[in-house]
Amino acid sequence: GRTALAHLRILATAARLPHEAPDRVLEETGLAGDARQRVGEYSLGMRQRLGLAAAMLGDPAVLVLDEPTNGLDPPGVRWLRGYVRRLADEGRTVLLSSHALSEVELTADHVLVLAHGQLLRSSTLAEFRAEAGVGFRVRTPHLDRLGAALGAAGHAHRQTDDGLAVEATPEDVGEIAAAHGVVLHSLVA
Numbered sequence: 001g002r003t004a005l006a007h008l009r010i011l012a013t014a015a016r017l018p019h020e021a022p023d024r025v026l027e028e029t030g031l032a033g034d035a036r037q038r039v040g041e042y043s044l045g046m047r048q049r050l051g052l053a054a055a056m057l058g059d060p061a062v063l064v065l066d067e068p069t070n071g072l073d074p075p076g077v078r079w080l081r082g083y084v085r086r087l088a089d090e091g092r093t094v095l096l097s098s099h100a101l102s103e104v105e106l107t108a109d110h111v112l113v114l115a116h117g118q119l120l121r122s123s124t125l126a127e128f129r130a131e132a133g134v135g136f137r138v139r140t141p142h143l144d145r146l147g148a149a150l151g152a153a154g155h156a157h158r159q160t161d162d163g164l165a166v167e168a169t170p171e172d173v174g175e176i177a178a179a180h181g182v183v184l185h186s187l188v189a
Helices: 004-014 021-028 044-056 074-089 101-105 125-132 143-152 170-179
Strands: 062-066 093-097 110-115 118-124 136-139 157-160 163-166 186-188
Touching (some): 004 021, 004 044, 021 044, 044 062, 044 074, 074 093, 118 125, 136 170, 143 163, 143 170
Parallel strands (some): 062 093
Antiparallel strands (some): 110 118, 136 163, 136 186, 157 163
16 A cells, blocks of 8 residues: 555665665656555556666666566566666666566577576577577568578578578578678568
């Protein structure tokens, strides 16, 4: 039954943080206009933002987020990606866990693969995809030309019902297509 502002003030007081910290994070997360609304009336997306606001109260250098886009609508997902990107651009470390590689691709600079408490892999996303042989589906009106160019560059590929399945990075596919004058209609994971 508490308001978002009251909830964050309690957390800030318990952590001995400055009195203005709740106002700062409510503004950062886009909840300032709803700060006096009861949290029980918040949508799932607003509750996700409130959780992020609580995490940001202490202005942390490292932020750990577990499946933060879960349950968000598309505008909320876009907002979260931009917010997380901005935090990283400020020099913070943002660890984002996700099972959806497509989500990671839109947010991350670097990928860590963990299993059973062990670090299995640490690399850029492009290196990870290339090493794992994770491919893309490519649609183009020039399947034969693109297939020949990819094969000549050493990239495995096969024809599918709607294009080509290619084991390469998106950068490689784009550069090869451009070099051979091949128009791409789509390139998806």
